[in-house]
Amino acid sequence: MRWRQAGITLVNARVIGEAGRVASTVRVRGDRVDGLDVAPARDDLVVDLDGAVVTPGLVNAHDHLELNSFPRLKWRERYDNAGEWIADFQPRFTRDPCLAPANPETLEDRLWVGGLKNLLSGVTTVCHHNPLHRSLRRPFPVRVVRNYRISHSLLIDGPQVAESYRRTPSEWPWIIHAAEGVDGAAAREIELLDQLGCLGANTVLVHGVAICAERGRQLASRGVSLIWCPTSNAFLFAACADVRAFDDAGRLALGSDSRLSGEGDLLDEVRAAAATHQVSAEGVVRMVTSGAADVLRLTGAGRLRARALADLAVIRPLANDAYDTIAGACRTDVTLVMVGGQAALAAPELADVFTHLGVERTEVMVDGQPRVMARWLARRARRLRLAEPGLEVAAC
Numbered sequence: 001m002r003w004r005q006a007g008i009t010l011v012n013a014r015v016i017g018e019a020g021r022v023a024s025t026v027r028v029r030g031d032r033v034d035g036l037d038v039a040p041a042r043d044d045l046v047v048d049l050d051g052a053v054v055t056p057g058l059v060n061a062h063d064h065l066e067l068n069s070f071p072r073l074k075w076r077e078r079y080d081n082a083g084e085w086i087a088d089f090q091p092r093f094t095r096d097p098c099l100a101p102a103n104p105e106t107l108e109d110r111l112w113v114g115g116l117k118n119l120l121s122g123v124t125t126v127c128h129h130n131p132l133h134r135s136l137r138r139p140f141p142v143r144v145v146r147n148y149r150i151s152h153s154l155l156i157d158g159p160q161v162a163e164s165y166r167r168t169p170s171e172w173p174w175i176i177h178a179a180e181g182v183d184g185a186a187a188r189e190i191e192l193l194d195q196l197g198c199l200g201a202n203t204v205l206v207h208g209v210a211i212c213a214e215r216g217r218q219l220a221s222r223g224v225s226l227i228w229c230p231t232s233n234a235f236l237f238a239a240c241a242d243v244r245a246f247d248d249a250g251r252l253a254l255g256s257d258s259r260l261s262g263e264g265d266l267l268d269e270v271r272a273a274a275a276t277h278q279v280s281a282e283g284v285v286r287m288v289t290s291g292a293a294d295v296l297r298l299t300g301a302g303r304l305r306a307r308a309l310a311d312l313a314v315i316r317p318l319a320n321d322a323y324d325t326i327a328g329a330c331r332t333d334v335t336l337v338m339v340g341g342q343a344a345l346a347a348p349e350l351a352d353v354f355t356h357l358g359v360e361r362t363e364v365m366v367d368g369q370p371r372v373m374a375r376w377l378a379r380r381a382r383r384l385r386l387a388e389p390g391l392e393v394a395a396c
């Protein structure tokens with residue numbers, strides 16, 4: 001096949017490499033990265049990015065893909081713990097008109113809305129906190145993590161979480177919502193998980209708002225990881241997790257959560273995380289690339305290096321510093337997304353990438369900006385009964 005032979009070299013770029021290295025070129029051949037700071041081969045498509053930033057495809061460590069077709073919902077100004085929100089939410093699930101699309105017939109389409117939401121923000125891998133529906137094992141806008149186990153929370157699953165943890169292979173992450181709130185009940189969940197023997201080196205806590213700095217250091221030293229969802233926490237609890245101990249230990253990832261509580265997409269979380277100044281811009285980028293890959297035990301994601309899968313996103317230059325550019329970006333700043341060396345989304349000026357790869361494309365609009373999208377994705381997006389807000393697809 002032609003595309004397996006034809007390389008693409010992105011030049012005049014700022015490429016996020018490993019260990020803080022920023023390269024000026026990256027070459028993609030087939031589904032892999034050929035190298036950083038390498039010269040184009042003779043038949044390559046050479047794309048001058050004029051200072052744009054190339055990041056490893058972003059890793060969204062926490063989403064509920066099927067719950068992105070709803071508005072943010074709460075029924076009190078501020079909650080003290082997630083149990084209060086769940087108690088408000090559950091009786092309304094079948095009655096609230098805002099939640100009317102949440103019926104089983106729309107599940108597959110809603111999962112796709114979640115996939116498109118992630119792709120448009122430069123995400124190429126997402127960890128879905130719910131069972132892996134069959135449509136997530138078929139061609140989908142982004143990669144979905146397969147090797148992991150979840151519990152919802154102690155609030156929903158109770159002490160049965162211990163059995164879930166025990167059955168999780170030690171090399172897979174075990175992921176659970178925990179300490180989601182600001183009161184003693186939220187904080188006590190950590191002690192309960194400890195008593196149940198659920199705090200080990202493959203334990204990944206989501207939220208952790210009620211974890212104090214000292215407890216954070218103890219947990220991080222035991223290898224426990226944290227997935228931070230800052231806009232969800234601000235919305236429900238008007239509070240922010242103290243993530244510094246997990247960042248220092250390299251045990252921190254970032255997640256968007258669903259739009260039921262989160263602001264929108266992973267880039268919204270990136271900007272919110274940077275605004276707390278708990279973590280440097282480079283640290284924020286690490287949370288959505290290599291750090292997330294480490295937390296989720298992903299060997300093929302989050303890093304651009306020779307022979308890695310060519311999952312990448314290009315972000316137009318917004319600041320002198322490459323990390324500041326990513327930390328300040330929103331999805332209209334994303335000008336190219338490739339998944340496994342295949343073009344998925346591009347700004348019109350980068351549409352040659354589709355031509356070179358032989359990928360059929362369709363013109364779309366994203367938040368009022370023209371983009372081209374792989375036709376197979378655009379066709380599916382157009383058929384969905386629920387639309388991804390801001391994505392307009394003409395007939396294709």
Ligand SMILES: [Zn+2]
Pocket residue numbers: 062063064129177206257258
């Ligand atoms: Zn969640």
